[in-house]
Amino acid sequence: MPHVVTQACCGDASCVYACPVNCIHPTPDEPDFGIAEMLYIDPNTCVDCGACVTACPVGAITASHRLTDGQERFIDINASMYAGTVSGAAGSRIGLTEARFPVDPGRRLPLAPISHPDALAVAGKVSVGIVGSGPSAMYAADDLLRYPQVSITMYERLDRPFGLARFGVAPDHESTRSVMRLFDDIAGHPRLEIRLNTEIGRDLTLDELRARHTAVIWAGGAPTDRRLQIAGADARGVTSATSFVGWYNDHPDFADLDVDLSSPEVAIIGTGNVALDVARILVRDPDDLAATSIAPHALAALRSSAVRRVTVMGRRGAEHAAFTLPELVGLVDAGIPVTIDADEVPDPSSTTDPTASAKLEVLGEIAARPIPTVPHIRFAFGRAPREIRVVDGRATGVVTDRPDGTGEVLDAGLVLTSIGYRGRPVPGLPFDDAAGVVPHSGGRVIADSSTGEAMRGMYVTGWIKRGPSGFIGTNKTDSAETVGSLVDDLESGVLTPAGGSRRGILSRLGRT
Numbered sequence: 001m002p003h004v005v006t007q008a009c010c011g012d013a014s015c016v017y018a019c020p021v022n023c024i025h026p027t028p029d030e031p032d033f034g035i036a037e038m039l040y041i042d043p044n045t046c047v048d049c050g051a052c053v054t055a056c057p058v059g060a061i062t063a064s065h066r067l068t069d070g071q072e073r074f075i076d077i078n079a080s081m082y083a084g085t086v087s088g089a090a091g092s093r094i095g096l097t098e099a100r101f102p103v104d105p106g107r108r109l110p111l112a113p114i115s116h117p118d119a120l121a122v123a124g125k126v127s128v129g130i131v132g133s134g135p136s137a138m139y140a141a142d143d144l145l146r147y148p149q150v151s152i153t154m155y156e157r158l159d160r161p162f163g164l165a166r167f168g169v170a171p172d173h174e175s176t177r178s179v180m181r182l183f184d185d186i187a188g189h190p191r192l193e194i195r196l197n198t199e200i201g202r203d204l205t206l207d208e209l210r211a212r213h214t215a216v217i218w219a220g221g222a223p224t225d226r227r228l229q230i231a232g233a234d235a236r237g238v239t240s241a242t243s244f245v246g247w248y249n250d251h252p253d254f255a256d257l258d259v260d261l262s263s264p265e266v267a268i269i270g271t272g273n274v275a276l277d278v279a280r281i282l283v284r285d286p287d288d289l290a291a292t293s294i295a296p297h298a299l300a301a302l303r304s305s306a307v308r309r310v311t312v313m314g315r316r317g318a319e320h321a322a323f324t325l326p327e328l329v330g331l332v333d334a335g336i337p338v339t340i341d342a343d344e345v346p347d348p349s350s351t352t353d354p355t356a357s358a359k360l361e362v363l364g365e366i367a368a369r370p371i372p373t374v375p376h377i378r379f380a381f382g383r384a385p386r387e388i389r390v391v392d393g394r395a396t397g398v399v400t401d402r403p404d405g406t407g408e409v410l411d412a413g414l415v416l417t418s419i420g421y422r423g424r425p426v427p428g429l430p431f432d433d434a435a436g437v438v439p440h441s442g443g444r445v446i447a448d449s450s451t452g453e454a455m456r457g458m459y460v461t462g463w464i465k466r467g468p469s470g471f472i473g474t475n476k477t478d479s480a481e482t483v484g485s486l487v488d489d490l491e492s493g494v495l496t497p498a499g500g501s502r503r504g505i506l507s508r509l510g511r512t
Helices: 014-018 051-055 073-080 135-144 163-167 179-187 206-212 241-248 273-283 296-303 325-333 354-367 474-491 502-508
Strands: 003-005 061-063 126-131 150-155 192-195 215-218 238-240 265-269 309-313 338-340 376-380 384-391 394-401 407-411 414-417 444-448 453-460
Touching: 003 073, 014 051, 051 061, 073 325, 073 354, 126 135, 126 206, 135 150, 135 163, 135 179, 135 474, 163 179, 179 192, 206 215, 215 474, 238 241, 241 273, 241 296, 241 414, 265 273, 265 394, 265 407, 273 309, 273 325, 273 376, 325 354, 338 354, 394 414, 453 474
Parallel strands: 126 150, 126 215, 150 192, 215 453, 238 414, 265 309, 265 414, 309 376, 338 376
Antiparallel strands: 003 061, 384 394, 394 407, 444 453
8 A cells, every 4th residue: 555645745756766666746956836825745656665764854754555544535545646546545535636746657767875975075074054943954064975075063042942843833833843853863972062052143243154154044034023923913912823833832932822711702813724733732732732842831821711712714715724734634534623614715626736635625514513612713714914902902803804894803812923934134144125135146145236246255044045935844855956056166275274273262252
């Protein structure tokens, strides 16, 4: 029986290169790779060898006959992305036949090298500084450490490494969080040193860092939120979903966040995966969360929560929902109580996008179920937020506009905005304020947009490079591009060993 990719897929494409029959798509060289919601195994080509299982860093791939309760739907999800159907697929609940990734059986992709690359064609040792320790930083370090001349110092502002892999993934998504085991292996490399509690701009200037290292990669992510520009957005009881995520994941910046769970109604503005994560945590039985990595203060607050309903609202229709199909399936099939009005779910055949159609099929299933009487999630589409209703300085609801021109007020004592992350300017680096990124070409920071001149020895990777998009594993191919540019610059003579002193920079940090 074929193997199946399930909800935990991080998209890092390790499985693509491990597969001997090229049955996993999209690959990093295919146009859909950057936007696909997960990777998919073609059941007609899979030879059931299991090589992908070993390669997957988050345990997202399993044999179809070993799927647990609630995972059987992923047989159909994988099959639906290829031409034809698979007989015997469990439940046949997603009967799509349009091929998203039609495979040419004669096509063969180059496999990734399994041995270390040749030594760099440069004389002497190469010192690289990496700012940040999230997924993009760790993948970049992994690539660079394959070259024996390279040593890396990583600078992390917080007291624990791995960025959003630690502080952004929901505590009950334990499979996804397991990618940190891979990062632990990388962090243990003898030529990598991680300096925690070290902030560039506070403890070291960027100029000092560049003087110390042959090259510097900025992997600082997109640490701020896009602001909701409506009246009342600054009232008490309104905060960002990403701050809330930091609060329940024990991020030190959000340990003192004012979270009032005394209202039975919560509204989340936005329909992405973060919105679904937050909604799920708010309605899930705290006893189910006790064995996870959730912050103790958050668990205590959830145990005394009065929340009965969390409304996840989107400006556009259900067919445009931003959450991914795997996230929706994982939510529903895990038994989380969810409801939606049937008249808000278009016919699945109304869209030619097979993924959107599959989402509508699942939402249709939800609409046919009885309205839950326990704490639950409600989807509300076609609600454009006009203002936050405020009484005595505190939010009491969200005033929305419907497509038919009518208005509606959604009661809510807590309003969470979930409309995306945003990069912020880095002192000493150029910044594209409109896009929220550092301008670059192949990861090389562009100093002058009019001439395209690059800042010598300065690179970017991750969300500060491409914007807040993709999944944890998307950073692997993104960082590979940046490392490729850095290596090209080394071997072409653009970069030469820096003259800074390691002892001097440690002294600057007050360390020996």
